[in-house]
Amino acid sequence: MSSDPACARRPPQPLRALDPAGFHRPRACALQPLPQQGPGWTGRSWPCRPRRPRPSWRQMVSSRTRYPIQPTSDALRCPMSATDPSTDHPLRQALTQALRARDPAQAVPAAEALVRAFPQSALAWSGLADALTLSGQVGIAVDARRQAVAFKPRDGTLQFNLGTALLAASDPAGAVVVLQAASQHLPRTPRLLMNLGVALRELGRLSEAADALARAARNAPANTPLAANITWNQSLVHLMGGDLRAGLPAYESRRKLPRFSLRVPRHLPSWDGQSRPQKLLIVAEQGLGDTFQYARWIRRVESCAETLVVAVQKPLVALLRAGLDRACERTEIIPLDRNLAVSKVDAWAPLLSLPWLLNAVQRGSHVESTPWLAADPTLVDHWRTRLAREPGPVRVGIVWQGNPHYLGDCHRSVPLEVFAPIARLPGVTLVSLQKRHGRRQLTRLPEGMHVADLHKELDETTGPFLDTAAAMQVLDLVITSDTATLHLAGALGVRTLAAIAHIPDWRFGLTGNHLPEYPHVRLVRQPRPGDWTSVADVMARWIHKHMC
Template identity: 35%
Template sequence: MPEAETAYRHAIAIRPDFAESHYNLGIVLHALERLDDAEASYREALALRPQSVEILNNLGGVLQARGLPAQAAELYRRALALRPELSVTHYNLGTVLKSLDCLAEAEVEYRAALALDPRYADARFGLATLLLSFGRYEEAWVEYEARYEPERFVHRQSEVVLKPCPRWRGESLQGRSLLVWQEDGLGDMVQFGRYLARLKALGVSRLTVACLPPLHRLLRAVDGVDEVVVHAEAQAHVAEFDCWISLMSVPLRLGMVDHAQDEALSPAVYLKPDPVLVERWRAKLDTLPPGLRVGLVWKGNPKHHNDAHRSLPSLAVLEPLWQVPGVQFVSLQKGQGEDEAAMPPEGQPLLHLGSEVGDLADSAAIVAQLDLVICVDTAMAHIAGSVGTPCWVLLPAQDIDWRWMHGREDSPWYPGVRLFRQRAQGRWGGVVESVQKALPQRVDTGARAPQMLPPLSLPDAVSR
């Protein structure tokens, strides 16, 4: 890459009016993630070739990567006006329109891309996530399988490493061994873990889950699970399994099209915290003064593609909540933001447990004893929803995950979840203000009450 950059810059020095050199330099700089420099090169090229759909499309891609979707959409539209049969640009426009919450228009663009190229996997996957966010599951789950086609997706690698073992596609599982293979995030595994017992009930002789260590203790306790192992161990014995499946494909294979019907067969509240862990964490939680026990998570994994939008800038953003009387806050923050929890704002008591948490089994044992969890879009929302603890999720305005749907304050995936949405990207103040106004109602109605013993059975009066 550095050699290519040098060569293109040399070519530009010799002939500065050669648009192709500026354009190709932009491609190199974009690949190096030097977005400002890439934008400058593409704009130089566009000034020389204003009718080039390639330059318009790629400049749109840089602006999209820089978090400027409206500007990107304008460039994509210009390119399509010149060449409407460009499927990749229809796909790109659909993606930015989806991030701008222009959902009907986004669907039109995805379908236009697929009309031009029915095998366009990225467009199928983009359409799938859009349809999932609408709750149009019958078509959505089918298209969601397109994630196995793009080579850059981790899902494609699953097919490679598990090649001796066929993927389960809905045939009978009676008497067969099934490997459930994690290829998505922790939150995905917790949310879709509700289907494990249902898989076992189909007659699976041995149900093994291969997943990351933070999930091991949690999933071992789930009904129907016979064994939980790391990926390497499952891969080493892959030939011993009759078939494998990703949890994210299970709704398709089970025919999930309706939440009400699905809840009856695969309850959202399915996690059973370990009683030993519950007792261990109860001792720490009981050091809190009386009041509503509220868990907090304000940052997610920094490696997540949308973390810049979904995580709060700092713990200080939640400062208005400190003013609500009768609330005791518990920090569940782990990793990014942990340092803030260890040194909370002056005058704000905060019981920080996140640093002591070993895995998600610990998290579940803590959350099950809280009255409420307030968090950004992380795995903790799924833990709370799956143990039955009320949870308020703070959502960004841009690139909202499909499972939180659109325009709703509740979630059909979890009965105890309430959603607080940004009105404008980056503006968390209004979200926190809404939470601050709602919190006193929880204090009045949801605080953990003292546990009372039942009445005693008194002996009959002795006659004298």
């Protein structure tokens, strides 16, 4: 499996893992629960087959025709037509069973067979799109949904599914066109309006996104997962726009969403931010980068309890114990496991809820004047000696690749070869801090580009991030994409250039070169989607001006 950051090479994404943007996957309108196979079916292929061979479904969509969108149905329904297979048709039953079992190896062939037998059936093409989505082929799934729309251009469900498929395929502009047209005829459909709001947010059109999500919230049933999902998406719009007063309380709705998988301690009350418990438990959540970024709140909340226990992801325990204990004497760092049990705890709170609980609703309250993590001094001395053997005088650590299993990785990871102008600067040596994913790119560097590879020395004997943190404190500069390394650099207070997508994660906002909590991290933003070359050129000029 390739670990290149290109979207086309992303591994299949499981359908049950929702995208961090929060939009719903297409509703399976085409394949409803079906009765079991009747005694009249012998297990053989359906006997009524045309004598003339039909083109394959791939040939049917190879032209990638863009069909006009005319949603006029008044409800999200997918009525059967004369060209659709009946509910007891064995090919339809086979596909339904494969989709129920979430088995792409069976679902895709079954869907292909159904399309060959019913090439003019919107239901069959929708089933193929469901199967392709299940197998991770989201791009071809969009073509299948367009084919379904071509046969039923007035069906609202098919329009909704097409718009959502475009959103899943990282085409928010196309999704907006489809979903806006559909919303004119389905103005009170909360899922459609929510997905429209998500697509608009991914284009940076925050005011329009807020309007669509507000309409979705007004029409969603109260106290439901859908309502919580809409509120969470509203929080991202507010936070991306810098409105902490509206965004932080709305962000608490994530606690009602199963995909966040918060480890909620049983029989423990939630901390309200006002009381002073004898023993307070803070539970980390989401990714490693989130824990690095929000660890700064641990030292702020320590005064709110007699004893503080912080449960973090196992790879971070050693680093946080070493880096936080000197500042937080009454704080205990423990590993976050499946059965979280801590004795004599009076209350608990999620780590990312601390800003809201501490009423930090002003941007100024997020400013950090000093780092909140520090590397082991012994390891720092070791890496000072080790890195002195690399050519200098300017040694720049670099991380370019995030986890390719993350759905939005193709927007945040940067091809290593893009940084060639930096490697060619006189006196500059690039030092790879990359672990696991993306290291294959080191074998195909352009001519004149050299990167020192420390893979076999970093964190192999000490533990995750321990050597990396020490090396970062010794290096003259760190260059990183939007990964956990960026937030580790910010927590350590090391000088950093961060490559940021044109429409980034909400915490980076849409404008500005710095974050309040990271005074030593300079954000270098794409001037347009996909333009990492301009980002590298800006970095090269900055390094040449300030360091060479």
